[in-house]
Amino acid sequence: MSETATIEPSVEPFHDLVRGPYLVSSRGILSDEQATALIRSLREGGEQVERSTLGGRSRSAVCELPGMGRVFVKHYSHGGLLRALTAGRFLALGPERSRVEFKMLERVRSYGVYAPKPYAIVKKGAIVYGTWLVMEELHGARNLVEIQRGESEKLHRVMKALGEQLVILIQKRILHIDLHPGNVLVSPAGTVHIVDFDKAHYFRGSASTLRDLYLRRWRRAVIKHGLSPVLSEMMSLLLRSYSE
Numbered sequence: 001m002s003e004t005a006t007i008e009p010s011v012e013p014f015h016d017l018v019r020g021p022y023l024v025s026s027r028g029i030l031s032d033e034q035a036t037a038l039i040r041s042l043r044e045g046g047e048q049v050e051r052s053t054l055g056g057r058s059r060s061a062v063c064e065l066p067g068m069g070r071v072f073v074k075h076y077s078h079g080g081l082l083r084a085l086t087a088g089r090f091l092a093l094g095p096e097r098s099r100v101e102f103k104m105l106e107r108v109r110s111y112g113v114y115a116p117k118p119y120a121i122v123k124k125g126a127i128v129y130g131t132w133l134v135m136e137e138l139h140g141a142r143n144l145v146e147i148q149r150g151e152s153e154k155l156h157r158v159m160k161a162l163g164e165q166l167v168i169l170i171q172k173r174i175l176h177i178d179l180h181p182g183n184v185l186v187s188p189a190g191t192v193h194i195v196d197f198d199k200a201h202y203f204r205g206s207a208s209t210l211r212d213l214y215l216r217r218w219r220r221a222v223i224k225h226g227l228s229p230v231l232s233e234m235m236s237l238l239l240r241s242y243s244e
Contacts, residue, residue, distance in 0.1 A: 148227060
């Protein structure tokens with residue numbers, strides 16, 4: 001990669017701050033003032049944004065925190081019919097999805113993958129709860145769906161950088177279960193980020209099996225959403241050349 005994104009994963013425990021029914025957990029990154037401002041923004045709804053992920057739209061908000069600026073706040077919910085029935089609430093039967101994604105973001109960033117920096121987890125409730133993940137906002141970033149429309153030279157640079165990062169995930173046996181062009185964001189400076197590591201996990205199979213799984217899912221997304229077949233062709237060439 002042209003620039004390093006390698007960061008040692010944090011070994012610092014989570015620090016919890018209680019604000020009424022809300023619990024804010026971070027690696028000591030958020031101050032009391034910032035945690036209070038975050039909860040106030042969540043109660044008020046924040047600045048609502050909709051991030052298109054091709055397969056749907058996620059409920060998210062952008063909040064302004066003192067001394068930190070704008071942060072991206074992702075709200076978790078069930079998919080399909082459960083979304084309407086549960087209203088973004090979960091039963092406490094295991095670790096929160098926000099906590100799992102927080103740790104996965106730390107892990108892949110430590111490998112050298114460009115992914116949003118996680119700041120905090122918010123939980124409201126105990127047995128039945130809602131949860132949010134607070135992370136850096138990739139301000140001004142565009143997704144690969146937008147870039148593939150008539151920007152061939154930039155597309156080649158982006159795909160090369162994306163291929164290099166996917167090779168890292170394959171080598172480290174990390175399966176991003178919903179990788180598609182809508183989850184690849186390019187900053188105004190040209191840095192390629194992979195987002196939405198919700199439900200990403202370690203893959204127990206071989207590197208070649210994981211590579212082929214990524215290729216099949218990528219190709220299926222390109223076909224399903226009517227995107228340029230060049231995206232599939234370039235991905236196949238990149239991953240097969242890097243992974244053989």
